[in-house]
Amino acid sequence: MRITNNSNLPAYWLRYAQQNQYDKGPAEVSVTGLLKPPRMSAMETNGSTPPTVDLADLMPSLLGNAWHEAMQNCMGSDAIIEKRFYMSHNKVLISGQVDYMAPDGNGGWELHDHKTTTGWGLVYSDFEPKQEWVEQLNLYVTLLERNGYYPVSKITVGVMIRDWIPSKVGRDKNYPESMGSIMDIPVWDKESRDMFLDRVVGEYLAAKEELPECSPEQRWERGHKWQVKKEGRKSAIRNFDTFEEADEEMATRQERHPDWNLYIEERPGHSVRCERYCPVAHHCSQWTEIQKRNQEIET
Numbered sequence: 001m002r003i004t005n006n007s008n009l010p011a012y013w014l015r016y017a018q019q020n021q022y023d024k025g026p027a028e029v030s031v032t033g034l035l036k037p038p039r040m041s042a043m044e045t046n047g048s049t050p051p052t053v054d055l056a057d058l059m060p061s062l063l064g065n066a067w068h069e070a071m072q073n074c075m076g077s078d079a080i081i082e083k084r085f086y087m088s089h090n091k092v093l094i095s096g097q098v099d100y101m102a103p104d105g106n107g108g109w110e111l112h113d114h115k116t117t118t119g120w121g122l123v124y125s126d127f128e129p130k131q132e133w134v135e136q137l138n139l140y141v142t143l144l145e146r147n148g149y150y151p152v153s154k155i156t157v158g159v160m161i162r163d164w165i166p167s168k169v170g171r172d173k174n175y176p177e178s179m180g181s182i183m184d185i186p187v188w189d190k191e192s193r194d195m196f197l198d199r200v201v202g203e204y205l206a207a208k209e210e211l212p213e214c215s216p217e218q219r220w221e222r223g224h225k226w227q228v229k230k231e232g233r234k235s236a237i238r239n240f241d242t243f244e245e246a247d248e249e250m251a252t253r254q255e256r257h258p259d260w261n262l263y264i265e266e267r268p269g270h271s272v273r274c275e276r277y278c279p280v281a282h283h284c285s286q287w288t289e290i291q292k293r294n295q296e297i298e299t
Contacts, residue, residue, distance in 0.1 A: 001279060002052045009055050017058050020065050025084055027095035031139045034094065034200040035132055037218035038207035043280040046208070051279030063162055064116040068099065071114055078102055087146040089201050096136075096143045108153040109144065113137055113185075116162045122181075123174050129183045133157055135196065138188045142197055145190075155185035213286050216269075220277075224269025228253065231261035239267075268294035 001021055005014050024030040033041045044051050068082070075081050084097040100112040115133060141152045164179040188196070206212070216224065226246035227236035237253065240246040246264045254262050274287045281287045 002050050003055055003058065004052060005055045007054070007056045013062075014055055017055055017062055020062065024095045025086070027086055027093045029092060029094055029204060031094060031096035031136055031143065034139070034204055035135055037214045038203040039211050039214050039218075039284075039286070040278055040280060041204055042207035042211060043284065049280070049283045052282055053277075053279045057276050060116065060162065064114070067116060067160060068114055071099070075100055075102075085143045085147045087143050089197060090205065092201055092205065094143070094201075096140050098140055098144070101144070101149070104153045106153065108151040109149050110154045110156070111137060111140060111144070111152050113155075113157045114160070115157050116160045118163050119161045119165070119168075119176050122159070122161060122176055127176075127181075129157060129185050134185055137185050138193050139197060139200075141187060142193045152187060155187055157183045157185055159183060214274075216271075218273070219271035219290075220273040221269045221271050223267070225267045227265045227267055229263055229265050231263065236265070237262075266297055268297050 003014065003017050003021075022030075024033070029041060029045055033044065036044075072081050079100055079102040080098065081100055082097060083101075084095055086093060086095050088094070098111060099114050101109050102112075104110045113133070113136075117130075121130075137155050137157070141155070144150065144152055159181050161176055161179050161181075164176065168175045169177050225239040225241065226243050228238050228240070228246050228250045229236050238246075238249055240249065243264065243266075250262045250264055254260065271287070271290060274281045274284070274290070278284070278287070
């Protein structure tokens with residue numbers, strides 16, 4: 001992966017990032033790669049153009065890496081720490097690196113993972129584990145099973161809130177009360193895990209044959225609206241997420257007020273993942289078209 005430094009951050013920060021790039025080993029794709037949008041994952045692994053990301057946008061993951069390194073020195077002697085495992089599924093070699101696993105005392109294993117997140121990210125998830133954490137760690141359970149480590153009886157995640165502000169505690173009833181917490185992750189049954197693995201590997205293989213488009217949800221689109229507007233009025237009457245909803249509202253209001261000159265205006269949103277967090281966006285035709293269309297709308 002090529003790392004730029006457009007903000008001219010310290011050179012030793014850049015060296016740290018370059019020395020700590022994610023390494024999936026000889027695998028074709030990692031578990032986390034399978035959980036990305038299929039278009040992104042397929043473009044990352046096709047090898048035609050190296051993924052590119054700016055150092056400033058890597059800072060959250062670099063903080064997470066540093067925390068992982070610190071935790072390695074504090075584990076029990078019977079623990080398996082930061083070990084990478086491999087499995088093959090539908091002729092795709094997949095890898096995943098577990099943070100920490102240890103015997104559960106009953107012949108099985110407990111799996112533990114470290115995560116960093118934002119305070120409001122935790123609030124928006126209702127203080128529940130994020131879905132991508134649940135999916136990742138249950139794929140790890142299958143990975144461990146395929147390597148002879150079973151059963152996995154328990155999964156937990158230690159969560160550190162990297163932007164926690166003590167002064168907000170109590171002032172906002174929804175704000176996390178401490179900088180850290182531990183969450184239990186449900187362990188799926190084998191049938192559910194196998195079905196999920198089949199699906200994500202199937203989507204990945206299909207994307208290698210023909211690139212699908214990323215959905216608004218996959219692009220983390222924010223703020224895209226269809227506005228019902230009245231001629232002569234600056235502000236919108238109402239905003240909608242879809243053209244169909246806006247069209248229905250305009251028809252209803254036009255019927256009530258036949259003398260109004262109503263129209264629908266599209267307001268482009270922001271594809272947050274494409275703008276800052278997709279390492280292949282710079283050569284993605286879909287992102288190029290989205291940018292071109294947004295420019296046309298704004299002009």
